[in-house]
Amino acid sequence: MTLGPQGRALSGFTVELDVYSGPYEWLLALILKEELEIFEVPLRELVDLYLSSRDPASADSLERDTDFAGSAAALVLLKSRTLFPAVEAEGVEDEPLSPEELAERLSGYLKVRRGAEHLRERFAANAGHHPSAHTLPARRGRQRVRPDALSLAARRAFSRLLEPPVDHLGPITVTLQELAYLIRRALARGPVSYEDLTRGMDRMNRAVAFAAALSLAQEGHVTISQPEPLGPLTLAPSR
Amino acid sequence: MSEPRPEQLIEAVLLVSPRPIGNADLRSATGLSEDQTSAALVTLLERYSPRTSGIVLREVAGGYLLSTNPSCSAAVERFREEARPAPLSGAAHEALACVLYLGPLTRAGISRVRGVNSDAVVRNLIERGLLAEVGADREAPGSPALLAVTDEFLAATGASSTADFPALEELVSPEELARVRDRLLTTTGSGEPPPAEGPSYEGSPY
Amino acid sequence: MSEPRPEQLIEAVLLVSPRPIGNADLRSATGLSEDQTSAALVTLLERYSPRTSGIVLREVAGGYLLSTNPSCSAAVERFREEARPAPLSGAAHEALACVLYLGPLTRAGISRVRGVNSDAVVRNLIERGLLAEVGADREAPGSPALLAVTDEFLAATGASSTADFPALEELVSPEELARVRDRLLTTTGSGEPPPAEGPSYEGSPY
Numbered sequence: 313m314t315l316g317p318q319g320r321a322l323s324g325f326t327v328e329l330d331v332y333s334g335p336y337e338w339l340l341a342l343i344l345k346e347e348l349e350i351f352e353v354p355l356r357e358l359v360d361l362y363l364s365s366r367d368p369a370s371a372d373s374l375e376r377d378t379d380f381a382g383s384a385a386a387l388v389l390l391k392s393r394t395l396f397p398a399v400e401a402e403g404v405e406d407e408p409l410s411p412e413e414l415a416e417r418l419s420g421y422l423k424v425r426r427g428a429e430h431l432r433e434r435f436a437a438n439a440g441h442h443p444s445a446h447t448l449p450a451r452r453g454r455q456r457v458r459p460d461a462l463s464l465a466a467r468r469a470f471s472r473l474l475e476p477p478v479d480h481l482g483p484i485t486v487t488l489q490e491l492a493y494l495i496r497r498a499l500a501r502g503p504v505s506y507e508d509l510t511r512g513m514d515r516m517n518r519a520v521a522f523a524a525a526l527s528l529a530q531e532g533h534v535t536i537s538q539p540e541p542l543g544p545l546t547l548a549p550s551r
Numbered sequence: 552m553s554e555p556r557p558e559q560l561i562e563a564v565l566l567v568s569p570r571p572i573g574n575a576d577l578r579s580a581t582g583l584s585e586d587q588t589s590a591a592l593v594t595l596l597e598r599y600s601p602r603t604s605g606i607v608l609r610e611v612a613g614g615y616l617l618s619t620n621p622s623c624s625a626a627v628e629r630f631r632e633e634a635r636p637a638p639l640s641g642a643a644h645e646a647l648a649c650v651l652y653l654g655p656l657t658r659a660g661i662s663r664v665r666g667v668n669s670d671a672v673v674r675n676l677i678e679r680g681l682l683a684e685v686g687a688d689r690e691a692p693g694s695p696a697l698l699a700v701t702d703e704f705l706a707a708t709g710a711s712s713t714a715d716f717p718a719l720e721e722l723v724s725p726e727e728l729a730r731v732r733d734r735l736l737t738t739t740g741s742g743e744p745p746p747a748e749g750p751s752y753e754g755s756p757y
Numbered sequence: 758m759s760e761p762r763p764e765q766l767i768e769a770v771l772l773v774s775p776r777p778i779g780n781a782d783l784r785s786a787t788g789l790s791e792d793q794t795s796a797a798l799v800t801l802l803e804r805y806s807p808r809t810s811g812i813v814l815r816e817v818a819g820g821y822l823l824s825t826n827p828s829c830s831a832a833v834e835r836f837r838e839e840a841r842p843a844p845l846s847g848a849a850h851e852a853l854a855c856v857l858y859l860g861p862l863t864r865a866g867i868s869r870v871r872g873v874n875s876d877a878v879v880r881n882l883i884e885r886g887l888l889a890e891v892g893a894d895r896e897a898p899g900s901p902a903l904l905a906v907t908d909e910f911l912a913a914t915g916a917s918s919t920a921d922f923p924a925l926e927e928l929v930s931p932e933e934l935a936r937v938r939d940r941l942l943t944t945t946g947s948g949e950p951p952p953a954e955g956p957s958y959e960g961s962p963y
Contacts, residue, residue, distance in 0.1 A: 450634070459716065563829035
């Protein structure tokens, strides 16, 4: 599976996501250029969009499916990589946290997460209000456009088109299929914790196992629950 | 929530249309029958009558239109003088940057560079007087209009001419620039229009 | 033509604004006194009530705004031929909650609270007009921009002001907080997994 320059089979496929709308190929480019955080791309939605746009009767449908499956699988793996602490090392934190500080921070995060749930309800309850369209044009000469905002917008719009280098991605050596099989087998005996499932695995395999679990959850085979931050992750077979 | 009554549906649709809406369009949006629509319009013409309301329902150009009561025009005009213009969205800035640096450009050209259909953004910018049609691209099928930035745009940015902006070469790499130019020159390959603008609360955000 | 009544003046001004209008701006456009304005607004809130009208008057973002009744949104969206914007992602809600409750906050501050880089979410929220830069953190190297929620955010959540949200402390129980602390401060354990609730793999890597 590669994210390299691909055939043109997917050139007509466009996506409409919360974080991005436009050609699918550019979405890949943005992710590779780190303009879009892979973590924010809802892969399940992406797959749904592809499936709904799929025309099995078209001449290149096989080619399209192959291209999409390849790039989507690579996205899953890329996404799993963001779960490595090592990947984050250069970013957010300089110094290791004491357990006390970490507890403080997690409590803060838990509050924010509850705040986010509250906001979701507020947005939903207020959706469907459309404002009046009977607006008057602003008086001439009163508008302001910031030149620096224009420069930024130019950069953003014009740099989107360049295909990013992919060399730094390196080879990926584990297969999702193997891990999916492993998870299914473990689940045959009932719910299993992520901890138990990945005992003995190296970091790469643990992360990819997580990606595999996510894929299975997205396909509806598995339910993943983690009621609280830092709480145990439990995988259960879906009913 | 209980089912809205016919006049509620019609009044909601009237609020979001700046142009008169014909009877048939009202019916197709609301799903009401001809009789229901007529009856609701009678109720609404009474409710939004110039005698009692600051918002009036008028029958114009074969359709129905809400507008302000002329008796209130002084207040409306004063509000327009004093109101702060709505800020521009990120999409609007991008469309302006495309036209400023690559223009004059057709609507399709802007959409091609941005990768999303930009018609709604462009309409908003024309209404604001920041973009204007300055001719037509005779080489393209249908001779679509070419857009350029306006004097109003220059005034809004505090620039005296388009030369006052940083050169494109300072903003993007030569490779990026070449890609953008390529993109502009290719005739729309698939014939498909780019996707509509994403959920960006364009223009009037609420 | 007879002199328009206060509520007619206000109604007319409200029709031409896509954004909430504050009490002071209403008064300065209409020339009404504070008492007249308040009394007229009471009348209008009753007249444009969600129970009876397809057009509703809402008190949001420190002002008054006419908008369509959500019960009529299907007809409105059919008329405008546009789907309602997709709901925000979990990540976007979290970033907004950070800024609402802990803001103004820099991008790095949001990322620190959430534990993942949030630049892309923040960019999207700025494009949607829900967050805006309101200054800079002069104490931090490079004076990064500080972000705050916008009036559009308040309107979209139906809030009058940021004080209109429940306090964070009310949203999480002390027991829940204590559990998180315990779990972390004792060695991360092999303890009993709590009963499974909904899938919650979205959001943060904690």
